[in-house]
Amino acid sequence: MAAEVLIVDYSWSGTTAKMAAALQQVTGAQLVNLTVAPTTFGSDMYATADIANQQLASGQLPQLTNSLPDLSQFDSILVGGPVWSAKVSTPVRTFLGNLKKYTETVAPFYTDAGTPGDYEADFAKLLPLATIKPGIGMTIQDLQQADAQLTAWWERTR
Secondary structure, three states: OOOOEEEEEEOOOOHHHHHHHHHHHHHOOEEEEEOEOOOOOOOOHHHHHHHHHHHHHHOOOOOEOOOOOOHHHOOEEEEEEEEEOOEEOHHHHHHHHHHOOOOOEEEEEEEOOOOOOOHHHHHHHOOOOOEEOOOEEEOOOHHHHHHHHHHHHHHHHO
């Protein structure tokens, strides 16, 4: 029986969604785009960063507005999101809360402006029971030639 793979992403600007769609083409996996209430964040990157920092400080992460499949049916989950202040975005953190007891494989993919900082270490801290594979990060410019990079990453991740 083939391993079941799920791709889950949150995209504030649309860049991570493009990466997730390209990754879906490479893997053939089911894709779930995470959503939050439209009033959660604005269109300004700096204001969004301030809101996210307030959410982290208060522990009040945004609620997801879409339903999720039964996560226990997947052997691997590829989780994507934007890098916010060198950390996992708050909507992705909300999703990762659903994986606290998940013991299978999880691999991060992310988009950034060229400074991911400690994103992968932050990601791994949030899932202490899962097997965390090395991630892949891209900038919007990288996405123009993403297929080859994503294919190579996927081959190393499986």
